Amino acid sequence: MNQSFKSGFVTLIGRPNVGKSTLMNRLIGQKIAITSKKPQTTRNRIQTVYTDEEKGQIVFLDTPGIHKAKNKLGEYMVNVAERTLNEVDVVLWLVEPTNYIGAGEQHILEKLRRVKTPVILVINKTDMVKKEEILSYIDTYRKEYDFAEIVPLSALRGQNTEILVDLIFKYLPYGPMFYDEDTITDQPERQIVAELIREKALHALSEEIPHGIAVTIERMKERENGKLIDIDATIICERDSHKGIIVGKGGNMLKKIGTNARYEIERLLDSKVNLKLWVKVKKDWRDSDFLIKNFGYREDEDY
CATH class of the missing domain: 3.30.300.20 (K homology (KH) domain)
Structure with a gap:
């Protein structure tokens, strides 16, 4: 067994439509999570597995978007998402590139302030904005929370996604694989x-x-x-x-x-x-x- 091998659980959170499923599919290289511009696309917690034979294994949990619930299904979805935050090794919080932190983001920040898990902020959709604006978006969020890392990327174009994977491994504990290397999802x-x-x-x-x-x-x-x-x-x-x-x-x-x-x-x-x-x-x-x-x-x- 490789002594430097790391393995752990990472959850993706963020408001609906920030690109969580697109990022998951990009990292795994296969379509597992469904994507749509309509909210509440992801309802169950989908587990997907990323294995690098040298570095280790990341088990991603793609949770339903955290939002204010309007019905029983909504409550269920939010409970699943929030419970996950304390159970994983790293939290990936996806946001859109903007200097405005709205009520939905503030709601998530409140939840994050209660957890001890390292949080990596992922500013997605950077292909939609000018390069020189990205620093100001990083600055806006940096003032709100002490993030372990901040990574601007484009899940759609695959820009900076490899850097993100390396940073995730930085925060994972050493340990053996949870799944064999051919597994890409636990979904039946x-x-x-x-x-x-x-x-x-x-x-x-x-x-x-x-x-x-x-x-x-x-x-x-x-x-x-x-x-x-x-x-x-x-x-x-x-x-x-x-x-x-x-x-x-x-x-x-x-x-x-x-x-x-x-x-x-x-x-x-x-x-x-x-x-x-x-x-x-x-x-x-x-x-x-x-x-x-x-x-x-x-x-x-x-x-």
Whole structure:
């Protein structure tokens, strides 16, 4: 065993849409976390694994965005995110490049002041601003909190992401791997497939619907010849009117979601896929403890 090998847990936090999932996918080099410009894209804590055979292994926890909760699902998501802060070796806080620290960021700063974990501030989306402005953004945040490190980068372009990885290793304890080197995620395939379908629905649908959808996989079975995987999935929505929009005129919208999702799922599973989608209405499922658990959001899981 390499004596200089380090391993530990790192969580990514930040307001919705700052690019947490994009950064995760960039670092791991494979699409695990779904990305969308709509808030509340990431609902569960997704574990992904980065292994460097020389330096060590980083287990990333991509948590739901920390925000003020509006319903049971929101409360669940915030609890998961906040609990993680004390359980990891390093906290990565992603922010956008700006001199204005808004209420959402102040809310996160309050949470960070209560933790003893080293915090690395990541100023993302630096490809969107002038180079000379970046120093002033660093200065704005430096005055608010004693960060272990501050790293400006672009997750989308992959700028400075290697520097970030090196800095994370600096703060990890020495120790053996948690996962073998081929592992890139602890998410079961069914969960990733459900998330990919939800991502494609988020991309295709209008603003007001996506928050209120969940996806369940009813069946996922490989055929005997091993050349095709049959997947039956249900998109759950909150209203009959939403169901009509998701299905679309003559089933067009559902077909579009299915086609886009199938393409990604085939890449993930490296197999041809026969995907069948249904849409069901479960009124106000986001405020029902039973239904939230039923759709795979469990707060009491051991990580």
